[in-house]
Amino acid sequence: MEAGLSSDAVVQYGTVRKYTLLLLFCVSQFLDAFNVSALFSAIPVMTVQLDLSASESVWLVSAYQLTFAAFLLCSGRIADIYNPKYAFISGAFALGIFSLIAGFVHAKVGLFVLRAFAGVAAAMTIPSSLTLLVRLFPGEKEQARAIGVYGGSAALGNVLGLIIGAIFIEYASWPWLFWLAALIATPIAFVCIVLVPAQPPVTREENKIALLDLPGISILTSALILLIFGFTSSGTESWSSAMVLAPLIISVFGIAAFFVWEARIDPKKAAFPPRTWRYPNFAILFAIALSIFLWFTTIFLLKITMWQEVYGWSAINAAIHFLPVGVIAGPIMLFSGPYTERFQKKHIILFSQVLLLISSIILAFADAPGKYWSRDFPAFVVGAIGGSLLFVNANVAIFHNTPPEIAGTVGAIFNSALQLGSAVGAALITSIQLTVDKSSTTDSPYKGREAGFWFLVGVISVEAIAVALMYRVTLHRTESVESDAATVVSDEKDQEKEKKTDSETGDLDVTVELQSAPLSRCPTLAVEAPSSELKEVEEVVAPVSLVADSRDEISPSTPQFTHTLLLDATSEEGHVGQHDDNH
Template sequence: MPPHEQPHYSSARKYSLLILFCLAQFLDTFNISALFSAIPTLQHSLNLSLAESTWLISAFNLTFASFLLVSGRISDVYNPKHAFIGGIFSLGMISLGAGFTEEKIPLIILRALCGIAGSMTIPSALSLIVTLFPEPLEQARAIGAFGGCGAVGNVLGLVIGGIFVEFASWHWVFWFVTVVGAPIALICIFLIPPPPRRPDLDALSPSVRFKTLDLVGVSILTAALVLFIFAVTSGSTVGWPTAEVLVPLFVAVLLFVAFFVYETRIPTERAAVPPHTWFYPNFSVLFGAALLPFFWWTTISTIFVTLWQTVYGRSAISSAIHIIPSSVTAFLISFTGPLSHRVSPKYLILLGQLLLITASILLAYADAENKYWSMIFPAFILGSAGAQLTFTHTNVAIFRTTPPSIAGTVGALFNGALQLGSAVGIAAVASIQSSVGAKHPPDSYAGRRAAYWFVVAAVAIEATAVVVFYRVKAERKEGVEELSAKEGPEELGLGSAKDSVTVSVWGKDEKAKRGTPNKEATEDSRNAST
């Protein structure tokens, strides 16, 4: 196939694959939320302490977030098809073993391994979506649906987990992942097409291609993330002013600095996260906005499931059902992706953040069981709409501002921000709730109210950053095609060339002389700017 021709796939094949990718996204978020409903039963069955039960959740979060960048680099440098199939199959098999485990330490270890397997699926799925749906409007719809299924899994997991705990056993929370994940891997072996030709990578020898994985940089960043998430997670259970928290936190900060220094000292095409990545139009502020959605959903799930079961005496399934409106709303809002072609993502993200602030204020005053319909229900609707608007349009905008050739790395960074926001945010919320609640009776709502005011402050700070730093003009005038045509391959991490540039434009390979792009590339750039 000539390099300038875009591969054509049938609609049935593309949308069948999108459904499978969405199911994989659903499983990754299900893996976290379903355990919230099962935690009380697991504590009793396995004799888990509060800290140990926290690590059942955190072990998955920690490894998932930490290994996303490795997965993203593998998807960009090698074959995203292999990364996706290997990840989803491993997730199913490890979950099968977790379902048969009756000891707490092996179960925590298997949860950590599930996080690694899960991290292989998301960047590779996003990379495949960008390839399968190169047309911008269609791509926005696909990415929106993909993100919506993550939101659904985040909330619907509570319901499914509650059903399993109520009518079967906690083991089915893990076996469900196997039942869904294994067939996905099998089908994708035959359904995912081979990746488009990448002249910039195909010309590299195996040893040079291996070096582009940047294992040193990835290892430094992975270690920093592991220690950072470990510190903030431990802070909510053992207390912040302790050596167990402060030492790993201090080392993590040093490793973050070391990572960014190291990335500036190596050739750009070999860097895991080239420094220029943060300077794509609006990339940094979009990364910051991505910290919020999972943070909000995890906060409401943690606070209300615990409140309803331990204080109000509701069953696991009853608590989960009361959160269903949040899931339904998120799924419906996920289809607003194409709106970003009529309205700037900046204003859609700001609307989402405004809804999050409103919902969090309502929840701060939802201090009685009889306030579900007057306070909690509208807050769930508004908050989930806001979180999903933020999620969807941050997701669409961040891929619009970066070249498709680094879609795996961008997907890893975006999803890493989601997980990092969830892990750090929930640790802060738990710490605030615990410290304030200690000064009041056990059934007091004071700690939870303080936690929601913290959420209001966090969202307000991020909204201010979007207002100040998000540049609509840059978004309109510097689309990914134009930016790719302007920059050489060294800047884009695509290898080197003396007098020609090979860039990927929405799934197409285009060649342009430096400073004198050909007519076809110029037309694409003008269309993108328009």
């Protein structure tokens, strides 16, 4: 198995403990978002007190997001090959310590470094908590709702972070933003030591440290630092200057070198396993993830600095004007799951992207304080609906299209894309804003920001076209295989072995075997079972991928292997697992 777990990797939790842990993980996710959004309210004040330029101020946010994004890949591997319980605890504790120290540092370079270390610590909490969530809620619908609640806490963190940050700026000081994070993260770490039960043992004989792909992470982190440095430098230097071109060119080669490295090393050691690209819709969902947080970051960065620095609004006044985003996005992320399950993920994703497009276009014309109710407010409402729906459904879809045994790695990649798109996008959009403002022949302070929103429109448009043309509708959680088709036949021996358990639970476990098949053949499901237990079994056709509820990993490199599927024996119609909205 990918994670080296024992066969019964699903830990049984009591109801109270299960939902208490969900609450703690949601608070942790809230905190990760808070650590970014709270800084937006503080940037104008911190820029003055720390003597930062406009381009340097981006590092207050990007330093955290950059290391967060890069080390999510490594922490995903840690969650898979080590114990996710202690990965989460160590990350939460380290985040508290770095945040505590950051509150006492007033040198800009030292603060940037501590923000970067805090990003590494926070990265440890996301994949591990997602791995634990998958084990807490193994049922598909229950899992989708839990992920929705988990995602909703990030939306609340994004908006409440603005308000909390503004309150501290108005009535205390910016160091309290970091001290509050320490006061939340540290107790969570200690509570989880007691509350999270022991996890299934990981059975590996290899050197675990060698499986972390530290060289690959180092290459990627260095390349991303140079990329953001190049973008931020363009705010003060010409795009044709060596200060801008050199880091940008080197970063492009560095990112290419990262993917070459990942393709050449053992897939078991890769932080970003090349085979993940072969799972249905993975590439499209990865691209979508790059733009989700980018939309939120763009409106916060461009609008809050405009309101405070140009219009002279107070930090609290500016933050309150963002309340529609949180009021709309939070409930949708928390409660939209049961309703969106009725529709295909492709349609929901396209609908969400259209809403983001409409919102971004409206914001491009919101160039005056008197246009808040006519432009900003409707744009925030429409965009919040689109962004929250896109986050929840893209998050659920990427787990449905990948094996649960690599949930930690997949969760790390997805969340890394969220943060990476936000960090790099913020630097790029700030660069566009400053460049346009410098070259503008008008006195309007909104020209640069308008260009930033039009850039956002272009990014979302390209992704929407890609979804419309390339997104494949799949039946259920998918296991990718090397061949384009597979023939599914029952394994009678294992089936007989499970009959006793099946009669007690009402579910019929059918162990099936996959074998390579020619391209012209499609997989069929052949099951031998008493008619009293299974009323009907239909032929399942899935031209490229097997769709199933997964209990054991399918190794794409193995030409023949066994795999367990769960058939509902009590339903009027035979089907594989539970029908989801994509069936």
